[in-house]
Amino acid sequence: MSNPPSPSPANWFKSLRRTRLGEPCLKTYPLQYEEQLKRARVSFQARRSIKENFRLAQLEAVLRMLEEHECDFVDALGRDLHKPRFETVVSELIPVKNEALHAISNLKKWMQPQQVERNLSTTLDECLVVNEPLGVVFIMGTWCSPVQMCLVPLVGAIAAGNCAIISPSVCTAHTAALLQRLIPSYLDNECFHVILAGTNDLADIVELKFDHVFFSGTREEGSRIAQAAAQCLTPITLVLGGKNPCYVDQHCDITITAQRIAWARFHNSGQSLVAPDYILCHSDVKTRLVQALKCCLMRFYGSDPRESSSFCRMVNLDIFNRTKDLLWRSGKVVLGGQVTEAEKYIAPTILTEVDESDPIMQQDLFGPVLPVLSVNNVDETIAFINKQEKPLCVYVYSNNSKVISRVMSETSSGSFCSNDSTLQSLIVTLPFGGVGASGIGAYHGRYSFDTFSHRKSCLLRSTHLECVTSLRYPPYDDRNLSLITWGSSLSWKSQGWCHIL
Numbered sequence: 001m002s003n004p005p006s007p008s009p010a011n012w013f014k015s016l017r018r019t020r021l022g023e024p025c026l027k028t029y030p031l032q033y034e035e036q037l038k039r040a041r042v043s044f045q046a047r048r049s050i051k052e053n054f055r056l057a058q059l060e061a062v063l064r065m066l067e068e069h070e071c072d073f074v075d076a077l078g079r080d081l082h083k084p085r086f087e088t089v090v091s092e093l094i095p096v097k098n099e100a101l102h103a104i105s106n107l108k109k110w111m112q113p114q115q116v117e118r119n120l121s122t123t124l125d126e127c128l129v130v131n132e133p134l135g136v137v138f139i140m141g142t143w144c145s146p147v148q149m150c151l152v153p154l155v156g157a158i159a160a161g162n163c164a165i166i167s168p169s170v171c172t173a174h175t176a177a178l179l180q181r182l183i184p185s186y187l188d189n190e191c192f193h194v195i196l197a198g199t200n201d202l203a204d205i206v207e208l209k210f211d212h213v214f215f216s217g218t219r220e221e222g223s224r225i226a227q228a229a230a231q232c233l234t235p236i237t238l239v240l241g242g243k244n245p246c247y248v249d250q251h252c253d254i255t256i257t258a259q260r261i262a263w264a265r266f267h268n269s270g271q272s273l274v275a276p277d278y279i280l281c282h283s284d285v286k287t288r289l290v291q292a293l294k295c296c297l298m299r300f301y302g303s304d305p306r307e308s309s310s311f312c313r314m315v316n317l318d319i320f321n322r323t324k325d326l327l328w329r330s331g332k333v334v335l336g337g338q339v340t341e342a343e344k345y346i347a348p349t350i351l352t353e354v355d356e357s358d359p360i361m362q363q364d365l366f367g368p369v370l371p372v373l374s375v376n377n378v379d380e381t382i383a384f385i386n387k388q389e390k391p392l393c394v395y396v397y398s399n400n401s402k403v404i405s406r407v408m409s410e411t412s413s414g415s416f417c418s419n420d421s422t423l424q425s426l427i428v429t430l431p432f433g434g435v436g437a438s439g440i441g442a443y444h445g446r447y448s449f450d451t452f453s454h455r456k457s458c459l460l461r462s463t464h465l466e467c468v469t470s471l472r473y474p475p476y477d478d479r480n481l482s483l484i485t486w487g488s489s490l491s492w493k494s495q496g497w498c499h500i501l
Contacts, residue, residue, distance in 0.1 A: 274393050
């Protein structure tokens with residue numbers, strides 16, 4: 001067996017720049033993982049990534065990369081997922097640009113120390129919260145959104161002043177190769193690195209000890225990452241898949257509801273962490289909704305979606321076969337169901353007569369299949385949702401604000417959206433992340449900055465008021481204790497807290 005390429009950084013980057021779109025990805029070897037981490041840590045310790053002008057320059061470089069290579073990203077995602085240009089620009093590139101522009105506009109404000117309220121004993125002192133970068137962070141993207149889920153967290157890591165190692169999903173090989181080629185050409189080569197590793201290698205890489213790990217993907221993979229991170233006490237952010245319920249009330253605009261659900265479910269051929277996984281439809285409108293969904297799919301993709309330039313393909317045969325198996329063992333097909341293995345094609349499919357015990361309701365779904373279940377009222381919906389693991393998203397379609405309010409307040413999920421789907425996961429001013437089985441932590445905008453920052457509490461004291469401070473010193477006596485208690489009681493009445501000690 002031939003020896004692997006030299007882990008020398010110079011040789012690695014030389015090889016990296018030879019990589020071109022359409023060629024096999026350049027595998028990163030274990031010694032190179034350690035080498036990249038070492039180089040990034042040296043750069044961070046030299047405070048290379050901390051200055052505001054450096055952060056701004058890197059954020060602007062991300063924007064230039066997306067603008068100058070838009071066609072390359074469209075081509076790569078077209079090869080990997082048969083993804084239309086429209087979907088690539090709207091769901092992959094624009095969200096990253098929005099994040100970068102938002103960070104550039106707000107970076108100075110985010111970096112400033114935050115003054116906090118003072119009390120009686122700190123009247124002459126300064127109380128601050130200082131945001132400091134964590135260090136070297138590891139960002140693992142998912143094949144569902146291979147550009148967005150790598151670069152949106154990267155924007156937050158850069159804004160917070162960190163160095164980063166990025167691992168795009170090798171399932172989308174052409175996109176991974178493109179990121180591997182472009183990022184060293186635009187971002188600082190000492191602070192930011194790209195490695196290509198298989199899913200089975202990720203847990204071992206996490207054990208190299210990063211300062212934070214950001215992972216998006218399936219629950220199974222996330223569990224392995226969390227266990228590996230726990231071994232070395234590495235903080236993590238997990239954005240995980242799950243079963244996202246969508247309730248359709250009897251009081252809603254069925255036509256608009258069907259359009260928005262169909263777009264969200266069948267966008268990217270259903271390969272999404274945030275798409276509705278199943279519909280809980282009020283029995284009074286189920287027939288109308290199913291018919292409206294059929295009409296939408298005909299309008300979106302024509303009579304033969306396989307010929308549509310607007311419909312994607314499954315990312316690989318593993319996901320194709322898994323989805324096909326779930327489809328064929330669950331419910332009744334009322335539209336679609338056709339599969340073509342050679343093209344990794346599964347037609348947009350609607351299922352009815354689905355039972356809660358069916359395989360498609362028990363496992364995460366990454367494919368163009370939409371199960372429709374019947375419920376009799378909102379109480380039944382809430383009970384159904386609460387029986388399951390906490391999802392990443394909950395969706396409600398209703399014209400009744402009380403129904404929306406009830407589902408929002410009586411269920412727990414990473415995010416919630418009424419009368420639309422997935423958009424809450426793209427808004428830079430809203431935190432996005434999971435809860436319970438659907439993940440840990442949040443990101444987007446200021447929340448990404450906070451995720452990749454340590455909020456350090458700082459008390460800048462003076463040596464004045466020693467006459468008060470001296471009450472805490474030994475030898476202890478009841479008189480000093482009485483004075484401290486009296487001072488605290490005065491503060492409780494006015495502010496609610498005091499710390500003379």
